[in-house]
Amino acid sequence: MHSRYRFVGIAVGALLLSVVVAGPIRAAVKTERIISGLNQPLYVTAAPGDASRLFIVEKGGTIKIYDRNSGTVLATPFLNLAGQVSTSGERGLLGLAFHPDYASNGEFFINYTNLNGATQISRILVSGDANVADVASQQPVLSFAQPASNHNGGWLAFSPIDNYLYIASGDGGPGHDPGNNGQNPNTLLGAMLRIDVNGDDYPLDTSTNYAIPASNPFVTGGGAAEVWAYGLRNPWRDGFDRANGDLYIADVGQESFEEVNFQRADSTGGENYGWRVREGFGPTPTGGIGDDAPADNVDPIYVYPHGSGTFEGGSITGGYVYRGPITPLSGQYFFGDFGSSHIWSLEVDRDAEAVVAGSLTDWTAAFTPDVGTIGSIASFGEDADGNLYIVDIYGGEVFLLTADPLTGDANGDFLVDGLDYLVWANHFGDDPAADPPGAPANGDFNGDGRVDGLDYVAWAENFGADLDGSVAVPEPGALALCTVAGAVALLRRRR
Numbered sequence: 001m002h003s004r005y006r007f008v009g010i011a012v013g014a015l016l017l018s019v020v021v022a023g024p025i026r027a028a029v030k031t032e033r034i035i036s037g038l039n040q041p042l043y044v045t046a047a048p049g050d051a052s053r054l055f056i057v058e059k060g061g062t063i064k065i066y067d068r069n070s071g072t073v074l075a076t077p078f079l080n081l082a083g084q085v086s087t088s089g090e091r092g093l094l095g096l097a098f099h100p101d102y103a104s105n106g107e108f109f110i111n112y113t114n115l116n117g118a119t120q121i122s123r124i125l126v127s128g129d130a131n132v133a134d135v136a137s138q139q140p141v142l143s144f145a146q147p148a149s150n151h152n153g154g155w156l157a158f159s160p161i162d163n164y165l166y167i168a169s170g171d172g173g174p175g176h177d178p179g180n181n182g183q184n185p186n187t188l189l190g191a192m193l194r195i196d197v198n199g200d201d202y203p204l205d206t207s208t209n210y211a212i213p214a215s216n217p218f219v220t221g222g223g224a225a226e227v228w229a230y231g232l233r234n235p236w237r238d239g240f241d242r243a244n245g246d247l248y249i250a251d252v253g254q255e256s257f258e259e260v261n262f263q264r265a266d267s268t269g270g271e272n273y274g275w276r277v278r279e280g281f282g283p284t285p286t287g288g289i290g291d292d293a294p295a296d297n298v299d300p301i302y303v304y305p306h307g308s309g310t311f312e313g314g315s316i317t318g319g320y321v322y323r324g325p326i327t328p329l330s331g332q333y334f335f336g337d338f339g340s341s342h343i344w345s346l347e348v349d350r351d352a353e354a355v356v357a358g359s360l361t362d363w364t365a366a367f368t369p370d371v372g373t374i375g376s377i378a379s380f381g382e383d384a385d386g387n388l389y390i391v392d393i394y395g396g397e398v399f400l401l402t403a404d405p406l407t408g409d410a411n412g413d414f415l416v417d418g419l420d421y422l423v424w425a426n427h428f429g430d431d432p433a434a435d436p437p438g439a440p441a442n443g444d445f446n447g448d449g450r451v452d453g454l455d456y457v458a459w460a461e462n463f464g465a466d467l468d469g470s471v472a473v474p475e476p477g478a479l480a481l482c483t484v485a486g487a488v489a490l491l492r493r494r495r
Contacts, residue, residue, distance in 0.1 A: 028403045028414055028467050029326065031369040031390065035066055035073060035398040040092075042154075043237075044381030044389050044398055047098040047108075051384045053131075056398065059092035061085035061112065065131055066398070068383070079110075079124065079133040086113045091146075094154025099197070100163050102126075108133070109141065109165060109197065111156045118145045119152060121167060123197065123209070140207045141197060142226070144188045148173030151234040155318075161245035161265045164213055167193040168249070170234035176254060176287035177233065177276035183294070185223030185230045190275065192235065192249065194228035217270035229263065231273035231297070237318040237379050241265075241333075242386065246350065250318025250335055251300070253279055255286045258316035259300035260335065260346075262353055272296040280305075302346060302355050310362050311344065313337025319380035324387045326403045328414045328467045332359070334388060334401075336377040343367050343377070343390070372397050403467065408445050408459035414467040416459065424459055427451045 035041075040059040044066075047053070054066040056073070061081035065074045085093050095111035102108060106126040114120045125137040146152055151170030158165055171181045171190035182190035199211025212225045219225050234252040241248070245265030251273065253259060257280030261273050276289050280303040283290030293299075306314050315338040322329040322345075332345040347359035367374060367390075378393035388401040408416040410423035424443035430451045443451040445458035 028406050028465075029329075029363070029366050029401070030403065031367045031374065031399040031401055033369050033371045033397055034071065034389075034400050036372065036396060038064070038073075038396040038398070040393050041378070041391050041396060041398060042092065042094060042393060043096060043379045044383075044391055045096055045098070046383040047102050048100055049103060049384055054381070054383055054389070054398075055096060057093055057096050059094075059393070060087055061093045063093070063096060063110075063133070074131055076132060078131060079135065081110075081112065081135070084112075084114065086115050086117055086149075089149030090152055091117065091149055092154075094152060095156045095167075097156045097158055097165065100158050107197075109156060111154050111167065113146065113152055114143070116145075117149065118143050119169065121156065139209060141209050142167070142193075142195065143207065144169075146172055146189075147179065150174055153232075153235050155235065155238045157238070157240060159245055159247075159265075160240055160242055162213070164194050165197050165210075166228065166238075166240075166247070167195070168232070168235040168238050169193060171232065171275065173234075176284075176289055180276060182231050182233060182275035183272075183277060185218060185227050185272075188224055188226060190232050191224075191230040192228045192232065192238075192247075193226045194269070195226055215268070217268065228269045229271040229273065231271070231275050231278075231294075232261075233275040233279075235318075236316065239318055239320040239380075239382075241321040242323050242382070243321070244350070246321070246348075248318060248321070248333055248335075249273070250316045251275070252315050253306070254284060255306065256280065256284075257303050257305055258313060258337070260302040260316070260318070260333075261298070262301040262348055264350060264353065270296070271298045273298055273300070301348060301353065302360075308340065310342070311360070312340065313342055314339030317377045317379060320382050320388060322386070322388055322401075324382075324385060324401075326401070326414065326467070332361070334363075334380060336380070336390070338377055341375045341377060343374070367399075367401070369399050372399075374399055406462060406465050408462040408465070410443060410445075416462045416465045420459060424451065424455055 041056050042059050043057040044054050052068050056064045062077045063079040065078050091113035093112040097109045099107040107123055110122055112120055121142040123139045123141050125134045127134040151173035153168040153170040155168040169189055169191050171177045181187050196211040196213050200209050201211045202208040212219055218227055232251050235249050236252050238249045247263040249261040251259050259280055272294050274297050277291035281299055304311050317336045317338050319334040321333045332347055334345045336343040343363045345361045347356040349356050374392055376392050376394040379391040381389040390399040406416055408420055410420040427443040428451055443455055445455040
């Protein structure tokens with residue numbers, strides 16, 4: 001295109017500034033219901049490198065497969081442990097983790113409460129059919145008794161840093177930790193456990209098949225060798241940051257506070273997160289068990305009180321640090337509340353091990369789904385691409401976090417700014433239909449098949465819009481400054 005036509009386009013755009021009226025900005029972020037009709041789903045995850053499937057854990061003992069390509073749940077379950085799982089109270093099939101080398105060894109691990117009510121960690125192999133597990137291959141890895149039917153924890157996952165298996169264990173219930181298990185590192189209750197499933201330190205015991213990592217904090221005494229950290233009440237849905245290995249532990253409170261604990265990937269373990277003597281940032285306020293902080297106490301990075309306010313709830317559900325395709329959300333830790341169904345995010349300063357000031361965000365309204373209702377949030381989940389999912393246990397639904405492009409956002413960064421203006425200016429007068437398939441954004445913001453002054457209006461109306469629509473449209477003077485700067489840059493490039 002001749003430069004004089006480009007300049008005419010810029011001039012036309014500048015004239016249109018006088019008639020631009022800021023229109024409403026629609027939030028780009030949203031949730032879509034992708035699965036319904038499930039039977040008490042508790043968790044979703046994916047096998048390493050498998051971008052085509054999601055694995056859905058149901059409380060009753062079934063794991064189902066969702067085919068992301070076809071958008072359907074396969075008729076035959078991946079795993080069915082019917083008759084082997086106790087489901088009373090908070091019991092059930094609670095966790096699933098695929099071995100880092102699953103593609104080559106076919107091993108995955110589950111966490112469930114057996115018919116005796118004990119926590120059972122087992123290894124199972126996939127069969128010759130990639131969509132069906134070999135139930136008969138189940139091998140016990142680790143088992144320990146649970147005093148009550150609640151506070152079983154249930155999450156397990158492999159660290160992306162050391163490839164050890166981490167297992168979240170609750171204090172055993174029923175309330176106020178009567179056995180003081182949280183403050184006893186010699187028990188496997190109320191703790192985060194860490195084991196090596198590639199070894200076996202107990203060759204004569206067929207029911208125990210794992211090794212103790214030599215770097216575990218109590219490997220030489222002072223606590224159970226499997227314990228990595230302790231002082232937890234009921235860690236529910238924890239998560240590793242896939243980008244750096246940091247661990248986020250969401251611990252359900254007693255009657256007053258819910259908390260998020262943070263552990264850097266370079267931790268050497270041994271942290272005491274304070275329960276039962278501590279709840280939130282202070283002594284446990286109920287049950288007569290509160291006390292001063294232990295010498296090795298580590299405070300949570302975030303606490304919210306019980307209640308019905310915007311940043312209140314009754315039972316935390318932990319999530320993940322977002323590392324998916326919606327780039328502006330990268331680095332935000334998403335979590336929610338089972339009782340209030342609120343969904344929030346925050347960002348952590350790793351060096352300070354503290355929440356970044358002003359980063360706490362309430363996404364509840366923005367995440368209103370296209371179909372159904374997000375309630376009873378039992379879990380968040382990730383797929384191989386880093387997409388974030390939300391699991392509603394009683395609604396039997398799974399929702400996907402996604403985002404629509406913003407009008408005027410030509411480069412896909414979910415921000416309408418001067419960079420998008422340059423795209424429009426560089427393509428002014430083009431016929432988008434003549435562009436080759438897969439060509440980059442071309443400035444046709446209103447979709448009428450032409451790049452012209454009306455597209456400039458569309459860009460200007462949305463200038464300043466970001467992912468959640470929270471940035472107000474600036475005064476026309478700001479648009480004019482952006483336009484002039486873009487014109488100068490364009491003319492310089494044409495010389």
